[in-house]
Amino acid sequence: MTTSRNDAALIAVDWGTTNLRAYLLNAKGKILDHRSCPGGVMSVQDRNFEAPLLSVVGEWLAQAKLPLIAAGMIGSRQGWREAPYLPCPARIEVAAQQLTAVPFQDSQGQSHQLLIGAGVQCVDDSGLHDVMRGEETQLWGSDLSDGAVCILPGTHCKWAWMGKAGEIQKFRTYMTGELFALLTKHGILGRLMKPGQDDLAFKRGVLLGKNDSAHASHIIFSARTAGLMGTLAAESLSEYLSGILIGLEIGSSLKMTGALPEQIHLIGDDELCMRYAQALHAVDIQAVRSQSEATAGLWKLAQAAGCMKVSSP
Amino acid sequence: MTTSRNDAALIAVDWGTTNLRAYLLNAKGKILDHRSCPGGVMSVQDRNFEAPLLSVVGEWLAQAKLPLIAAGMIGSRQGWREAPYLPCPARIEVAAQQLTAVPFQDSQGQSHQLLIGAGVQCVDDSGLHDVMRGEETQLWGSDLSDGAVCILPGTHCKWAWMGKAGEIQKFRTYMTGELFALLTKHGILGRLMKPGQDDLAFKRGVLLGKNDSAHASHIIFSARTAGLMGTLAAESLSEYLSGILIGLEIGSSLKMTGALPEQIHLIGDDELCMRYAQALHAVDIQAVRSQSEATAGLWKLAQAAGCMKVSSP
Numbered sequence: 045m046t047t048s049r050n051d052a053a054l055i056a057v058d059w060g061t062t063n064l065r066a067y068l069l070n071a072k073g074k075i076l077d078h079r080s081c082p083g084g085v086m087s088v089q090d091r092n093f094e095a096p097l098l099s100v101v102g103e104w105l106a107q108a109k110l111p112l113i114a115a116g117m118i119g120s121r122q123g124w125r126e127a128p129y130l131p132c133p134a135r136i137e138v139a140a141q142q143l144t145a146v147p148f149q150d151s152q153g154q155s156h157q158l159l160i161g162a163g164v165q166c167v168d169d170s171g172l173h174d175v176m177r178g179e180e181t182q183l184w185g186s187d188l189s190d191g192a193v194c195i196l197p198g199t200h201c202k203w204a205w206m207g208k209a210g211e212i213q214k215f216r217t218y219m220t221g222e223l224f225a226l227l228t229k230h231g232i233l234g235r236l237m238k239p240g241q242d243d244l245a246f247k248r249g250v251l252l253g254k255n256d257s258a259h260a261s262h263i264i265f266s267a268r269t270a271g272l273m274g275t276l277a278a279e280s281l282s283e284y285l286s287g288i289l290i291g292l293e294i295g296s297s298l299k300m301t302g303a304l305p306e307q308i309h310l311i312g313d314d315e316l317c318m319r320y321a322q323a324l325h326a327v328d329i330q331a332v333r334s335q336s337e338a339t340a341g342l343w344k345l346a347q348a349a350g351c352m353k354v355s356s357p
Numbered sequence: 358m359t360t361s362r363n364d365a366a367l368i369a370v371d372w373g374t375t376n377l378r379a380y381l382l383n384a385k386g387k388i389l390d391h392r393s394c395p396g397g398v399m400s401v402q403d404r405n406f407e408a409p410l411l412s413v414v415g416e417w418l419a420q421a422k423l424p425l426i427a428a429g430m431i432g433s434r435q436g437w438r439e440a441p442y443l444p445c446p447a448r449i450e451v452a453a454q455q456l457t458a459v460p461f462q463d464s465q466g467q468s469h470q471l472l473i474g475a476g477v478q479c480v481d482d483s484g485l486h487d488v489m490r491g492e493e494t495q496l497w498g499s500d501l502s503d504g505a506v507c508i509l510p511g512t513h514c515k516w517a518w519m520g521k522a523g524e525i526q527k528f529r530t531y532m533t534g535e536l537f538a539l540l541t542k543h544g545i546l547g548r549l550m551k552p553g554q555d556d557l558a559f560k561r562g563v564l565l566g567k568n569d570s571a572h573a574s575h576i577i578f579s580a581r582t583a584g585l586m587g588t589l590a591a592e593s594l595s596e597y598l599s600g601i602l603i604g605l606e607i608g609s610s611l612k613m614t615g616a617l618p619e620q621i622h623l624i625g626d627d628e629l630c631m632r633y634a635q636a637l638h639a640v641d642i643q644a645v646r647s648q649s650e651a652t653a654g655l656w657k658l659a660q661a662a663g664c665m666k667v668s669s670p
Contacts, residue, residue, distance in 0.1 A: 217578045230542075265487070265513065269485065
């Protein structure tokens with residue numbers, strides 16, 4: 045481990061809302077070491093972003109001066125410095141020319157800079173702005189083929205339509221994860237729910253959401269009436285609601301594009317991707333799990349920016 | 358006041374989730390006295406529903422044995438006793454035959470009973486159950502003409518299509534009020550919002566919600582991006598979101614029925630009805646404020662049930 049650390053060429057930082065994950069990479073993108081802490085953007089006190097960053101990367105920086113590159117909510121308005129949003133279609137080569145450098149000092153008073161990657165924006169057919177921050181790096185780090193459609197499930201789930209050579213042609217955000225959490229934790233729907241699994245109820249929700257996507261705030265209420273009327277058990281209601289919300293994404297994307305492809309790629313957390321695969325299966329779409337190492341996109345970005353540390357010969 | 362109280366013929370109780378309001382009525386439905394307390398269904402301890410009820414009606418009952426009739430969430434599963442749901446089309450004459458009697462004693466040990474009115478249910482074109490409890494009594498207490506369409510704004514907003522002679526033909530629930538509260542109080546959208554009024558942003562939201570009702574969980578996210586991109590001021594975002602959610606109701610109802618009438622009736626809280634009137638105006642529908650005294654429906658229901666106290670000659 046100590047030997048390989050001498051090859052260190054880059055520190056890649058995945059800095060989101062709740063977590064800060066840092067990776068020590070060699071020039072080929074291999075992970076030599078990694079550290080994390082719960083120092084996400086929302087938990088940082090008095091805008092002291094140095095503190096959580098140094099707590100994870102301080103030891104690495106004490107051994108060698110290394111470039112640091114980051115993506116995620118750290119570049120948002122609530123983050124350390126607001127990094128720009130690149131317009132779609134968006135390519136990694138352009139992002140590499142627009143890194144936002146934030147200078148900081150380590151505990152020895154040495155100067156460093158964190159290079160924050162840009163987010164991506166697009167405007168939909170109704171003139172609405174949409175934004176992503178962090179997901180673009182996952183897309184660029186993946187092995188998606190030209191023309192692929194990819195879903196990145198999460199609090200604010202993203203559907204991305206890829207162009208050629210890793211270009212993000214357009215994308216669309218759905219508030220699925222946040223709506224599910226709000227409705228079940230703070231709302232009246234949660235009161236009738238009991239923990240449980242029910243694949244059929246989930247599928248029923250998916251089909252309903254897809255077919256009746258024009259009636260979202262009405263059909264969501266059926267997760268209450270199905271409980272009141274006993275058409276679904278308390279243990280099935282949460283699965284049903286989850287299905288409805290994912291089905292709404294499918295219905296909306298279908299209405300927007302006229303047709304969905306035979307297969308859709310999934311990037312993200314295993315459990316969430318399983319759930320989306322199940323939903324896609326219910327509407328006869330093949331789900332393909334795409335690889336995207338957390339560090340691959342950041343490493344490619346650093347490489348395109350030419351900011352990797354060059355090892356001494 | 359004391360004189361008129363001798364005419365008392367009925368105690369009408371509007372017992373909802375957060376409040377308990379009781380009215381002393383004469384045989385003609387005139388309000389002789391009224392009392393209220395925060396003893397809504399959700400605040401009742403250990404299912405001791407007698408306590409808040411007696412705290413407001415105890416003095417009236419001590420003076421005369423009177424029939425008591427109630428509507429609202431007190432008849433729900435979380436209430437005192439679950440009263441049935443009448444199927445649509447639903448008429449007050451049928452409801453009057455299906456009152457649920459809950460016996461209780463006052464502090465002197467005298468026996469009384471609270472007659473709880475039935476709720477109403479219907480099944481939509483997708484086979485989804487829908488329910489109302491309390492709103493049916495407001496509809497029956499109103500002066501709606503045959504064939505009227507009526508909106509009752511609230512946490513779970515109801516759209517009702519009336520048949521002949523006060524018959525509720527069908528209705529539809531939208532979770533507008535709950536979604537607005539959840540998204541702004543507990544969700545990320547609230548973080549960019551500042552208090553303020555903006556009629557134009559509201560109208561923009563209404564039109565977007567109506568036209569893009571197939572994309573609800575996507576367009577709601579635009580209440581964040583509009584703030585991030587500066588296309589709306591922080592003071593306008595809440596109005597914009599409110600517009601979107603009400604617009605979604607209009608879009609959904611329009612898609613369901615094919616056409617909306619030239620005028621729609623509104624029953625409920627002044628401020629909410631003003632907001633809906635503004636939304637309807639934005640889509641060229643005339644809003645008509647319908648009168649519905651809180652007590653009128655309960656009085657009509659008691660009259661149809663023949664349970665009013667008959668005064669001595």
